[in-house]
Amino acid sequence: AVRKFAKEIDRREIKLEGLIGEGEFAKVHKGMLCRPNEPPVPVALKVLKPGSTAKNREDFLTEAAVMGQFKDLNIVALEGVVTISHPVMIITEFMHNGALSDYLVQNKNRFSEIELLVMARGIASGMKYLAKMRFVHRDLAARNVLVNENLVCKVADFGLTRELEESCQGEYVTQGGKIPIRWTAPEAYKHRRFTTASDVWSFGIVLWEIMTYADRPYGDWDNYMVMDQVTANYRLFAPTNCPKIVHQLMMECWKADRSQRPSFSDIVEMLERWIRNPYLLKDY
Numbered sequence: 698a699v700r701k702f703a704k705e706i707d708r709r710e711i712k713l714e715g716l717i718g719e720g721e722f723a724k725v726h727k728g729m730l731c732r733p734n735e736p737p738v739p740v741a742l743k744v745l746k747p748g749s750t751a752k753n754r755e756d757f758l759t760e761a762a763v764m765g766q767f768k769d770l771n772i773v774a775l776e777g778v779v780t781i782s783h784p785v786m787i788i789t790e791f792m793h794n795g796a797l798s799d800y801l802v803q804n805k806n807r808f809s810e811i812e813l814l815v816m817a818r819g820i821a822s823g824m825k826y827l828a829k830m831r832f833v834h835r836d837l838a839a840r841n842v843l844v845n846e847n848l849v850c851k852v853a854d855f856g857l858t859r860e861l862e863e864s865c866q867g868e869y870v871t872q873g874g875k876i877p878i879r880w881t882a883p884e885a886y887k888h889r890r891f892t893t894a895s896d897v898w899s900f901g902i903v904l905w906e907i908m909t910y911a912d913r914p915y916g917d918w919d920n921y922m923v924m925d926q927v928t929a930n931y932r933l934f935a936p937t938n939c940p941k942i943v944h945q946l947m948m949e950c951w952k953a954d955r956s957q958r959p960s961f962s963d964i965v966e967m968l969e970r971w972i973r974n975p976y977l978l979k980d981y
């Protein structure tokens with residue numbers, strides 16, 4: 698599958714620069730991709746750590762194969778992979794400002810309402826594309842959105858992303874595995890039913906993260922408390938200075954009945970309207 702969706706890149710065309718991040722199974726470096734007769738392009742190089750198992754390697758490359766099927770302004774683009782020599786690498790476009798969660802913390806209270814909503818629109822637009830491609834992300838959170846030098850936000854981290862099968866009516870039922878509770882819809886952590894509508898729930902949490910400059914959803918509650926309270930219909934409060942209609946949109950994304958939640962098209966349309974007519978936001 699990797700061969701089909703990801704281009705093999707010649708290791709000699711890659712210049713490795715500094716370390717920029719580290720996950721459980723991979724290190725992320727900045728680098729330059731220097732193809733013959735083309736200007737060099739800055740890239741991020743995700744390098745599988747030594748000592749990884751065959752299963753780690755397979756999951757790592759599956760993520761690249763998923764990414765390789767997407768082509769959208771608001772989805773982090775895959776340049777290619779190195780698989781025929783060691784270590785195995787995934788090469789993606791370089792996102793100068795890193796993870797959205799870190800970026801918001803580092804720039805607390807520096808953005809206008811409109812700038813924040815433009816970030817949200819980008820993410821919603823990337824998710825609209827993902828939904829159209831019939832994939833569910835399952836791990837949408839500000840930490841998994843990357844920001845480029847022009848403040849364009851792009852969805853990344855497709856480790857949990859799954860394609861929806863025709864026969865399963867838009868639902869992906871997991872066998873198990875870790876679930877990011879605070880970002881996940883109740884039907885997904887209770888019955889493992891992941892859909893585009895559960896991604897919409899997560900988008901609501903991301904919108905809340907944006908408006909709070911990446912506060913932790915539900916603060917210091919533990920995961921059991923979060924699940925109990927959300928099941929009892931508790932919802933995150935409106936962040937300070939958050940326009941009422943923006944919190945209303947979050948609340949729509951957090952409807953207990955998933956069929957009542959807006960679609961990503963609806964969300965993009967709403968955000969567009971508010972960005973074009975900022976007076977609509979002046980209600981608090």
Ligand code: ATP
Pocket residue numbers: 717718719720721722723724725741773789790791792793795796843854856
């Ligand atoms: P995890 O174990 O949490 O899933 P991971 O191995 O998937 O981590 P990432 O979260 O993809 O690693 O990347 C770790 C960090 O590296 C990110 O938080 C971000 O700061 C940086 N990073 C990743 N991809 C890029 C990119 N394309 N451009 C710039 N920085 C990036």
